[in-house]
Amino acid sequence: MHSPMEQFEIKRLLHLNLFGIDASFTNSSTWMIIAVILATAVFVWGMRQRALVPGKLQSVAELGYEFIAGMVRDNVGDGGKKYFPFILTLFIFILFCNVLGMVPYSFTPTSHIVVTFAMAAFVFVGVTLIGFARHGVHFLSLFVPKGVPFALLLLLVPIEIISYFIRPFSLSIRLFANMLAGHTMLKVFGGFVVMLGIIGGWAPLAFIVVFTGLELLIAFLQAYVFAILTCLYLNDAIHLHH
Amino acid sequence: MDASAAKLIGAGLATIALAGVGVGIGNIFGSFVSGALRNPEAAPRVFGNVLLGFALTEAVALFALVIAFMILFVF
Numbered sequence: 487m488h489s490p491m492e493q494f495e496i497k498r499l500l501h502l503n504l505f506g507i508d509a510s511f512t513n514s515s516t517w518m519i520i521a522v523i524l525a526t527a528v529f530v531w532g533m534r535q536r537a538l539v540p541g542k543l544q545s546v547a548e549l550g551y552e553f554i555a556g557m558v559r560d561n562v563g564d565g566g567k568k569y570f571p572f573i574l575t576l577f578i579f580i581l582f583c584n585v586l587g588m589v590p591y592s593f594t595p596t597s598h599i600v601v602t603f604a605m606a607a608f609v610f611v612g613v614t615l616i617g618f619a620r621h622g623v624h625f626l627s628l629f630v631p632k633g634v635p636f637a638l639l640l641l642l643v644p645i646e647i648i649s650y651f652i653r654p655f656s657l658s659i660r661l662f663a664n665m666l667a668g669h670t671m672l673k674v675f676g677g678f679v680v681m682l683g684i685i686g687g688w689a690p691l692a693f694i695v696v697f698t699g700l701e702l703l704i705a706f707l708q709a710y711v712f713a714i715l716t717c718l719y720l721n722d723a724i725h726l727h728h
Numbered sequence: 729m730d731a732s733a734a735k736l737i738g739a740g741l742a743t744i745a746l747a748g749v750g751v752g753i754g755n756i757f758g759s760f761v762s763g764a765l766r767n768p769e770a771a772p773r774v775f776g777n778v779l780l781g782f783a784l785t786e787a788v789a790l791f792a793l794v795i796a797f798m799i800l801f802v803f
Contacts, residue, residue: 656787656791659787659790659791659794660783660784660787660790663787663790663791663793663794664783664786664787664790666790666793667790667793704783707779707782707783708783710779710780710783711780711783711784711787714780
């Protein structure tokens with residue numbers, strides 16, 4: 487029987503070597519490109535009529551836009567308008583990668599920490615740069631909680647600094663581990679179905695059906711969490727302590 | 729003790745983190761239900777926060793899973 491981890495294997499489809507760096511076209515890149523094409527198709531094809539009363543696909547596109555626009559408005563405020571396209575792109579990309587990963591025999595690019603860490607590191611570096619560009623050295627006051635006695639500050643400032651630098655790791659591990667755990671669990675229970683055969687295999691099969699529904703919810707939820715945490719970090723950088 | 733046996737024990741120990749996560753997730757939904765029964769009108773407004781809290785708590789369980797996997801497969 488195949489191992490449940492086999493689905494995460496990266497296969498080189500097109501060998502490419504750029505100046506000594508292995509830049510092969512893999513199944514991971516294929517599914518990322520499919521996600522981008524599908525997401526673009528939903529938005530461009532959905533909005534082609536620009537009807538005042540939206541049709542089905544236009545409603546979906548508008549819903550996604552409004553959802554993230556509301557999230558940015560509520561969590562970042564007016565200063566966040568500039569960064570709305572970035573957060574929308576991030577959300578839609580992660581959402582499509584996660585949901586496409588639920589298609590049997592597909593590949594989930596977000597189940598690899600390289601992919602999620604690249605995104606999280608980009609968010610982290612970007613947010614830090616925005617903070618320094620907006621507030622200069624004053625941005626460092628983010629690490630000093632207000633209204634705290636000096637003796638306690640000696641303890642709290644290192645904690646704040648550590649928790650700030652741990653952000654890209656927790657952000658990326660959360661997404662990657664969710665995808666990894668969910669897909670592994672589905673495959674492990676798939677193995678149970680085969681092992682128990684036609685007599686007892688129905689119970690794990692029923693579980694898989696229910697769990698697939700939960701996985702779809704989690705696929706959406708993780709994209710949402712990634713986007714909303716990006717918003718919160720951005721809010722920290724733009725407004726410091728407010 | 730054999731190193732591979734210690735590995736298995738360590739990976740098993742890493743799952744103790746699930747106890748805290750169980751308490752956390754139960755707390756989130758329990759508080760939500762009791763709050764929603766007191767004030768049903770406010771329930772839909774906080775449901776987004778409930779899901780956010782659920783996802784953040786669940787992530788802690790997955791950190792434990794990552795540690796268990798690292799113990800088993802990386803070292």
